[in-house]
Each structure stands twice: as C-alpha cells, then as structure tokens.
Amino acid sequence: MSTTPDKLVERYLKHLEVELDDLPRDRRREIVDEIAGHIVEARAGLEHETEADVRNILEALGDPADIAADARERFEVEAPTATPYKPGWIEVGALVLLLVGALIVPIVGWFIGVALLWISGAWNVRDKLIGTLFVPGGLGLSLFLLVSAGGGGSSTICGDPDPKTGGYPFNCSETGSSTSFTHVLTFALVIAVVVTPIVTTAYLGYRLRRQPAAATA
Amino acid sequence: MVDAGKQDALLAQLRKGTLQYCVLALLSDEERYGFDLVRSLAETDGMVTSEGTIYPLLSRLRRDGLVETTWRESSSGPPRRYYRLTKSGRAALDAFKAEWGPFRDSVDHLVERKA
Numbered sequence: 001m002s003t004t005p006d007k008l009v010e011r012y013l014k015h016l017e018v019e020l021d022d023l024p025r026d027r028r029r030e031i032v033d034e035i036a037g038h039i040v041e042a043r044a045g046l047e048h049e050t051e052a053d054v055r056n057i058l059e060a061l062g063d064p065a066d067i068a069a070d071a072r073e074r075f076e077v078e079a080p081t082a083t084p085y086k087p088g089w090i091e092v093g094a095l096v097l098l099l100v101g102a103l104i105v106p107i108v109g110w111f112i113g114v115a116l117l118w119i120s121g122a123w124n125v126r127d128k129l130i131g132t133l134f135v136p137g138g139l140g141l142s143l144f145l146l147v148s149a150g151g152g153g154s155s156t157i158c159g160d161p162d163p164k165t166g167g168y169p170f171n172c173s174e175t176g177s178s179t180s181f182t183h184v185l186t187f188a189l190v191i192a193v194v195v196t197p198i199v200t201t202a203y204l205g206y207r208l209r210r211q212p213a214a215a216t217a
Numbered sequence: 218m219v220d221a222g223k224q225d226a227l228l229a230q231l232r233k234g235t236l237q238y239c240v241l242a243l244l245s246d247e248e249r250y251g252f253d254l255v256r257s258l259a260e261t262d263g264m265v266t267s268e269g270t271i272y273p274l275l276s277r278l279r280r281d282g283l284v285e286t287t288w289r290e291s292s293s294g295p296p297r298r299y300y301r302l303t304k305s306g307r308a309a310l311d312a313f314k315a316e317w318g319p320f321r322d323s324v325d326h327l328v329e330r331k332a
Contacts, residue, residue, distance in 0.1 A: 016269075027276055034251050034272040034298065041252035044294050060259070062267020071273035 005054040009039055012058050019068035021124070022077050031071060035061060087208045090120045095208075098131055099201045102140020110137050117204075127207050131200060138197040145193055228263055237274055237283075238317075239264060241302060241310040244284060250297035251275060275300060283309055 013036055020028040042057045043049060061067070072078070097104075097113025105112075117123065117131045135141055236258075243249065243257055255271050258264045265271060278284045283306035288296045302310070 027273075030276050031272045034275070035269055037295065037297070038252045038255065038268070038272070040294055041250075041297075060267075061269035064269075066267050067269040067273065070267070070270040071276075074273045074277040 004051050005043075005049060008051070008054050008058060009036075009043075012039075012061075012064065016064040016067060019064040020071060022068075023071055023075060024077075027071070027075060031067075035067075087122055090116050091122050091208055094120055094131070095201055095205055097138075098204075099138045099197055100140070102137045103143065106140065107137070110140060113138070122208055123204065127204060131204050134200040135193060135196050138201075139194070142190075142194045142197065146190060225266075229266075232264065235317075236264065237278060238310060238313040240271070240274060240278065241283060241306055241313075244300055244302045245307065245310060248287070248299045248301040250289075250299050252297075254300065278306070282306075 013032060016035060017028065017032055020031060023031070038061065039057060043054065046053050094113050094116035097109055098117060099113075101109025101111075101113040103109070114132055117128055123131070137144070239258065239261075240254065243254055249257075251272060254275075255265070255268045258271065259268060275284070279286060279300075282303055284300045285303050286298050286300050289299050291297045
C-alpha cells in the first residue's frame with residue numbers, strides 16, 4: 001500500500017491545526033482530535049482503501065479554512081484581519097535587532113528588538129514569547145559566552161591550575177572522563193546558544209510569511 | 218431565476234439556526250459518537266455541506282453544557298468519544314420544538330399562499 005493516503009491525512013490535519021490557530025488551545029486540540037478520529041473511523045469502513053477514497057473523506061469534511069471559520073463563529077473568536085498583515089520596518093527591525101542587536105549596541109540593541117517584536121501586530125503572543133525567550137541577547141549572548149568560554153573558560157573545562165607551576169595543565173585527559181563529558185557538554189551548549197537565536201529568527205521570519213495555504217483536498 | 222451562490226447562502230442561513238437542534242434531536246434517544254452523528258446528518262439532505270463543521274459545534278454544545286461526553290472502547294479501533302444529551306440539552310431541544318412547529322406552520326402559510 002502506498003503511503004500517500006497517510007500523507008494526505010497528515011497534511012490535512014496539519015493544515016487544519018494552522019487554520020484553527022486563533023482558537024484557544026484546548027478547543028483547537030479537541031476539534032483536531034475529533035476530526036482525526038472521524039478520519040480513522042471513515043477509513044476503517046473501507047474495504048480496499050484507495051487514494052481517491054481518502055480524498056473523498058477529506059473533501060466531505062470540508063476545507064480546513066471553512067471549518068475554522070465556522071469554529072471561530074461558534075466560539076465567538078474574532079476573525080483574523082481580512083487583509084493579510086503586511087510586514088514593515090517594525091518586523092524587519094525586530095528580526096534584525098533580536099538576532100544581532102546586542103552586537104551593534106550591547107544589551108540595549110536587543111531590548112529595542114524585543115520592544116519592536118511586542119509592538120508588531122504580525123506575531124501572536126506565543127511567537128513573541130518564543131522570540132523573547134530564545135535566546136535573550138541573541139547572537140550577542142552567544143558571542144559573550146564564546147569569548148568567556150574561550151578565555152577564562154579553560155579553568156572550568158580543564159580543572160584547577162597546577163599547584164606546583166601555577167599554570168593550567170596542557171593535557172586535560174588525566175582529569176578523567178567527567179572532564180571530556182564537560183567538554184562535550186560545553187561544546188553542545190555553545191552550539192545550542194549559537195544555533196537557537198538563528199533558528200528562532202528563521203521561525204519568526206517564517207511566521208511573517210505564513211499565509212493560509214490553499215485547500216488540500 | 219436565483220443564482221446558485223444565493224441559494225447556497227440561503228441554505229446556510231437556514232441551517233445556522235437549526236443545525237444544533239438537529240444534533241440535539243439525534244442525541245435525544247441514544248448516545249452517539251462523532252462519526253456516527255455526522256453520517257446521520259449527512260444522510261439528511263441539505264443538513265451539512267462540510268462534515269467537519271459538526272465538530273466545532275459539538276465542542277461548543279459540550280462547553281455550554283447541552284451535551285456531555287464519555288470515552289468508550291471500540292471493538293474496531295481507538296476509543297470513541299460518545300455524546301449524550303444533558304438535562305439542559307433536553308430542555309433546549311424541547312424549547313426549540315415548541316417554537317419550531319408554529320414557526321414552520323407560519324412560514325408555510327405565508328410562502329405557500331400564492332403558490
């Protein structure tokens with residue numbers, strides 16, 4: 001059996017989830033779960049499932065946008081603004097400053113980015129929280145951590161200075177496996193701290209471009 | 218000559234006010250799970266265009282306390298959420314029925330007079 005029907009269903013549910021974005025989380029979950037259950041029931045009733053059968057099931061359920069419009073009306077949730085939000089300098093400024101603001105003007109640059117992020121109407125609260133929390137300072141923090149790890153950091157990585165010479169040991173292998181574990185951990189942290197702000201910025205950029213996609217079925 | 222779009226909009230308007238009572242009515246004798254409910258509604262001409270819209274409606278009815286739900290194991294697949302009428306659901310259905318009969322008669326009387 002081809003995996004295409006599964007893919008179709010997956011895509012449909014994903015699309016539905018996106019369309020229901022404005023609904024409170026528990027309601028969105030309930031509706032998506034119930035519709036997923038509906039699809040399972042409908043598919044279970046088929047003798048020999050074909051891709052056409054699955055497409056018919058999804059088409060009978062209806063366009064996710066229609067279901068979402070209906071759900072918004074049922075729950076008296078305001079519809080999203082009719083004209084899609086057009087990203088302007090506030091959004092561009094927020095994205096740039098969140099990522100590299102702290103490199104341009106230490107600390108302050110990032111805070112301006114956060115202010116722009118929260119002023120903008122282009123993101124919802126969840127996106128804004130993500131933008132603020134991952135990672136405060138953006139790449140400025142990454143640079144700061146990299147510098148402090150590279151400079152004074154060797155003492156924490158390689159253990160205490162040699163009591164006889166007062167210097168730091170060149171070879172850290174003697175201090176045992178816990179040290180190499182610390183190495184790995186530090187490396188992972190550094191990577192995470194560099195990658196996370198970039199991923200967050202990319203995500204926020206993606207959310208800016210996000211338009212309700214065309215019907216799946 | 219009425220164009221098809223207007224006809225659809227008219228049906229949608231009529232459905233809007235009545236669909237939830239049709240759902241309550243389907244639950245008046247027995248509890249049902251979502252798929253079963255949708256199937257029954259879909260068999261009745263004109264009641265649903267997008268089957269998926271029943272689920273926001275069910276969710277709303279549940280939150281308004283007109284229906285309650287129980288999960289039950291199914292012999293053929295994952296557990297099903299069964300919907301059942303509550304006391305206030307039954308009261309709402311009875312109130313609708315009391316209004317609907319005379320209302321339908323009035324409309325019939327008016328629209329069929331000249332026909």
